[in-house]
Amino acid sequence: MSERNVPRPHAGPAVLHAAGAPRSARAQWWCRSVLVVAIALYGVLAQAQGDAAQRTAAIASANALATQAGFEVLAKGGNAVDASIAVAAALSVVQPEASGMGGGFLALVHDAATGKDTFIDSREMAPQAVREADYLKADGTPNRDTSLNGPLAAGIPGFPAGVAYMSARYGKVPLSVSLQPAIRLAEQGFHPSGSLVRSIAHKAEVLRRYPASSGKFMPGGKAPQEADLFRDPDQARTLRALAEKGADGFYKGTVAKELVRAVKAAGGTWTLADLAAYRTKERAPITLDYAGYRVVTAPPPSSGGVAIAEMLNILAPIDLKRMDEAHRIHYLVEAMRRAFRDHNEYLGDPDFVKMPLDMLLSPYYADGLRQSILPEQATKSAWLPSVHAKQPGMHTTHYSIIDGDGNMVSMTATVNTTLGSGFVAGKTGILLNNEMDDFALVSGQPNAFGLIGGSANAPVGGKRMLSSMSPSFVIGKDRLAVIGSPGGSTIITQVFEAILAFVDGKSAGQITAQKRIHHQFMPDRIDIEKGSDIPADVLAKLKAMGYEINDSETWGNMNVVVWDRKADVKTAASDPRNPNGLGKVEAIH
Structure with missing residues (x-):
């Protein structure tokens, strides 16, 4: 041809x-x-x-x-x-x-x-x-x-x-x-x-x-x-x-x-x-089990995999499906807050920095972080070491x-x-x-x-700078997904939320299209995409818990492939937020 x-x-x-x-x-x-x-x-x-x-x-x-x-x-x-x-x-x-x-x-x-x-x-x-x-x-x-x-x-x-x-x-x-x-x-x-x-x-x-x-x-x-x-x-x-x-x-x-x-x-x-x-350099990926799936994700110098693993470990014993939407968002945000706090504190190029990865990736460490989450109240980031941050790119x-x-x-x-x-x-x-x-x-x-x-x-000659990039696999008995996205610091929470959606049984198209939330420790607020379908009463409950809600422009450009191995069907989906005009297309053969 x-x-x-x-x-x-x-x-x-x-x-x-x-x-x-x-x-x-x-x-x-x-x-x-x-x-x-x-x-x-x-x-x-x-x-x-x-x-x-x-x-x-x-x-x-x-x-x-x-x-x-x-x-x-x-x-x-x-x-x-x-x-x-x-x-x-x-x-x-x-x-x-x-x-x-x-x-x-x-x-x-x-x-x-x-x-x-x-x-x-x-x-x-x-x-x-x-x-x-x-x-x-x-x-x-x-x-x-x-x-x-x-x-x-x-x-x-x-x-x-x-x-x-x-x-x-x-x-x-x-x-x-x-x-x-x-x-x-x-x-x-x-x-x-x-x-x-x-x-x-x-x-x-x-x-x-x-x-x-x-x-x-x-x-x-x-x-x-x-x-x-x-x-x-x-x-x-x-x-x-x-x-x-x-x-x-x-x-x-x-x-x-x-x-x-x-x-x-x-x-x-x-x-x-x-x-x-x-x-x-070839490195060993981070792997963990969550809800019957094996998650394979990025190690340092990516900060994303460590943060995603920490968030999933925090949520592992929690039945998110039985929660009302406000409390589900509450626990997701509190997991994000704690993971980003550790991101800022510990992570760097593994060839230059000794990081406590065994601690950060341990389910026992996650147990302690989970216990610090108040069921009905937002944790204030000011209670932890505080920093100043800008809008993510x-x-x-x-x-x-x-x-x-x-x-x-x-x-x-x-x-x-x-x-x-x-x-x-x-x-x-x-x-x-x-x-x-x-x-x-x-x-x-x-x-x-x-x-x-x-x-x-800190910068040193020959050192690699920390990254939020979080390419990931999620592998189950009958289904698997290949997931990732751009979006600066929001990459981490996008991939985290995509993993949860895939585990919940959503398709590639549903995963890329779902509305997103983001919290990165500082600023101490929940970013929610404009036009989100989160009901007003849910937002009111979150505000009553002590959260600041920020209506943000849409973010990310996620690309996902899902393979249903039982049916031997592969589905590829792109983000409908794509600014180039076509948005999401899903093709199944």
Whole structure:
């Protein structure tokens, strides 16, 4: 099938697909009304599988072109890992506001043949020359500009090393095959999504500071519109170097020299040694049992898995289904409050910080925390060590994949805030992250997502900053789910609530669509999405318990795949909050 025979889709809509089985009436309707390209790819997959057409695959991502890239690589013989690389690289091109080669990711991988679950840590790390003074104003207060904008805001990227590592260790096809769809998109161009167009407008002032940034995102001095064809030839060349030489194509040689030259010319501190020293790390995931399900989630440097495990352990003996809605929210919030308090106090890079994980993950520790919850009254965070926090942000991206053999990938990738640092590193075409802000650059002061850290998350050369990214699996006897979301500090509570919903029997579509609540210790309030269907009398009960209720804009962009193994049906669903226009689509084959 040549590309010219397939209508090129708009990059914007969130797209979810399950592919491989014969078309049902529902599938035919969905095909007509959503995305012709997915159907063409579906046909290729079915033809390639022949008699094995019942061996389905499912991908949920935030962008149509990225999902298409994943299925293209599956059709070429790749597995879930290869598909995840294709999705990740395509998103680097079409959704740079949320993730990309200049950032990092955390991923859970399940190998169906061995039953092994492993965690891939490709989080960014601090350059050796990091100094607190670079992130302070003359009066000693935090300098939000240097921590969020420009090269000083950027950690050494982990994304290129991570995809090369995953391909070599767990993939079935060469890295060059997995990266080809992204290279094609960058070279031939695509129509930018509304989200990308808005992000460029939002970040225009910063982008104009740097010639390579304005050249990439505002060619000819003009920001692109959704009808324009957007090309990224510089990133295409860097992707080709990665495809041909693996990690060395990025961290050594011509690309590395240009990265360092551009960063130093703009006032940054990267060195060739910083790049050459970067390594992807494989770690043991956190596992626990909850309500008859096995939860597999992210260990540090993610803070999310520890917090999710702590919250689930607190709630484990409580029959939430028998509670009225107000008391159910009460116990969820109190579990969130305690987990975020410990998040702020203890967690950091496990290669630099000794953390009391045995204590934090212990059911006995959770027993003590549960006993401190008053049944009819909100605990005030002021009764615990207090901090100040801002409204959480909503950037990053997540994708969930199950292939026809049952291999699974849950991957969350980021450049931190929208369009990261806004700094494109010279001729590489690589937009750098602003993950240095995820360190506790100034002890006791909040980062862009309102999270506080102490010495455990202080910046040190070679250290990885703490993350909220929480890719997770939930595995039961007959059903399993691959779950994750962007959303800054709300990632943790989103995934926590999604796990509870899945355990309660909800479908992938119901999980992504459900209204969300959030509490992160400080500010001491419950954030509830505007338009929530929580009844007024429930809100009144919560206020009577002593809670402050904040009507918040919607948050997150969750992508979930559910596999009903008993019926052998895979369901992929994307968040209806997706700002790109399509919202949730659920495809079952």
